[in-house]
Amino acid sequence: MPRGRKAKKAPQPLTTAQQLGSLIKSARDIMRKDKGLNGDLDRLPLFTWIMFLKFLDDMEQLREQEAQLSGDKYKPDIEKPYRWRDWAAPEDGFTGDDLIRFVNQDEAMRPDGKKGIGLLAYLRSLHSSNGRNRRDVIANVFQGVQNRMVSGYLLRDVINKVNGIHFNSSEEIHTLSHLYETMLREMRDAAGDSGEFYTPRPVVQFMVAVSDPKLGESVLDPACGTGGFLVEAYTHLGKQCHSVKDRHILHERSIYGQEAKPLPYMLCQMNLLLHGLEYPYITYDNSLNVKVQEIGDKDRVDVILTNPPFGGEEETGIKSNFPDDLQTSETALLFLQLHMRLLKRPERNNGKPGRAAVVVPNGTLFGDGVCARIKENLLKEFNLHTIVRLPNGVFAPYTGIPTNLLFFDRSGLTETIWYYEIPLPEGRKNYTKTKPMQFEEFVNCITWFKKDSREENDHAWSVDAGDVLKYDTDGNLFSCNLDQKNPNSAEALEHLPPDKLAANILEKEHRIIKIMEELRTELGKECQ
Structure with a gap:
């Protein structure tokens, strides 16, 4: 080799994350060329259901191999010729108008050369004998799926790209689950207009950490969106599994959710499947569509973790599901009443009270009228033991509404309310999309939260419940102000x-x- 010339370094192989990221970017670029798609919310469902089918087929092939090794019979959830390997995996398979017809139409030519039910119609028709297995999950997911891609050739290009992702690799599943969550965050811009704000992961992690669900307890998110709280709770409970029996408890009677909109519902199902939950118990319906006074012990749960929509309004039919003097169109207040009703009573649960961790807007704390009466019920029938006040901009740039975390349980009435104010990092005036909140900012609060005997400090203080309930001379409630300011703050000391x-x-x-x-x-x- 001539002097002075350096040898070229051999190109380093791409990591799994880089490969998957490249595939996702390429598929999106292809989809942008299709005239039938107009925005991220159109492209995202398309990409999601295609990945979903590839994931299901890879999982099916793993189970088939396991069944063969053990000598067991295996009945697939998706049968020929509707499996990914039948119509999507071959690069020279269906394309163009033939592919579009096979995917979209109720009846079309199938990959095996026979005429029959189309792909999406077939997937929607799946069902099990007991209504509680993966076939039912698939059918429910695809009830709300429409293929909006016009060009069958571009659709084939997307399919070929997704075909390069191998879900039968535990490393790739783990990496894809994180990339997938990144995709979910892209939905915030569109969702913010309807009062739905996807909860930052550090806030979710904190709420799960201090609520500390135990294996054997039921965990519910009645407005689960894309499944952030449920995924974190599933991961938290998974660390407590030490036997096959424990895994069975985790998969069969631990994680529950409900979602009213088709796209988040589908994304939640796949999010949970990607993280390892075999059969997600997610109901496709509005949780408020139930008469709260008819909720019984069989409907109640141990733990509620949720960030329900706020700022929206519900129709008259939904409001009528609540007591006459507590009816309101404000979604956050209706959900708060629902959460109170859904917690297990200790006398019917071996002495263990149900508990909840809920995100609420600041207006809930100081609201009067119906809002005050709902809070009065909360203080007199539940133990609202902690309110964590989040810094401004936690949900930025999607909303600037100040938010709080309510922690309450069914152990008895509230005597003392503890507050903890999470400070902004030193030198920061707000959070931004590029500099969001970090989990480390909750560490001091977690240590304080879990102490048997709490003490006041610069960020923590307590208030007697009786001091926030105000009545007139006739004994009628006129105020229940939970918007108590930090008496130890510099601003408070100045006055x-x-x-x-x-x-x-x-x-x-x-x-x-x-x-x-x-x-x-x-x-x-x-x-x-």
Whole structure:
């Protein structure tokens, strides 16, 4: 080799994540060329149901191999010639108008050369003998799927790209599940207009961590969207599994959800399947479409984790499902009542009260009228033990509405409400799409939250429940203000009278001295 010339480095093979990312980008580029598609919400369902079918076929092939090795019979969920391997995997298979007809029409020429039911019509017709297996999941998912791609040649290009993803590799499934969640976040811009804001992952992780679902408990999200809370709860419970019996409990009676819109419903199903849940128990319906006074013990759950829609309005038929004096068109308030009704009663659950962690807009905290009466019920019939106040901009740029996390259970009435205010990172005035909230910002709150004996600090304070309920001389409620400000904040201290300001400073001095004494004791023990 001539002097001075460096040898060229051999190209490094792409990682699984890079391969999958490239495939997704290529498929999107192809779909943008099709005149039948107009926006991300059109392209995303198309790409999702195609990936869904590839995923299902790869899982079927794995199960077939396992059945052969064990000598068991295997009945596939999707049969010939509707399996991915029959019509999609061959690159020289159906294309053009033949492909569009096979996918879209109720009756068309099939890949085996026979005339029969079309692909989407076949998938919608699947059912099981008991109504509770993967065939029913597939049928429910495809009830709301329409192929909006006009060109069968471009559709074939997309299929060929997706065919390069191999879901029978545990590494690729894990990587794709994270890429898939990135795709879900792209829906926020469109969803924000209807009052639905997809919850940032750090907020979800925090709510699951402090709620701490236990294996054997039922976890419900009545407005599950694309499944963020359910995926995190499933992962949390999965770490508690140590036997085949434990896995059975996790898959059969742990995770439940409900979603009213077809696209999030489909995305939620695939999100859970990608993360390993064999049969997601997700109902396709509006959770508010039930008379709350008729909810019985069999309908109740141990844990509710949710961020219900807020800012929207419900129709008269939905409002009539609630008591006359608690009817409202505000979606967030209706969901709050539903959550209260759906929690298990300790006397019917071996002494264990159901518990909930719920995202609510700031208006819920200070609202009067019907809102105040709903909060009165919450304080008098439930234990609203903690309100976590999130910083401004957590849901930015999709909404600037301040949000809070309510933590309550069915252990009895509320005596003391603890507040914890999550501060913005030092030097930040807000969050942005490129600089969102991080889970690490919740670490101090998690430590404080889980203590048996809580103490006030710069971010935590408590309020007597009786102080937020205000009644007139006739005993009628006129206010229930949960919008209590942090008395330890710099802004609050500026407005304190001199005597209270001095008392506050003295209290902090005592707290510092106590901490120093505890530290000195610990250091003394280490030196002995």
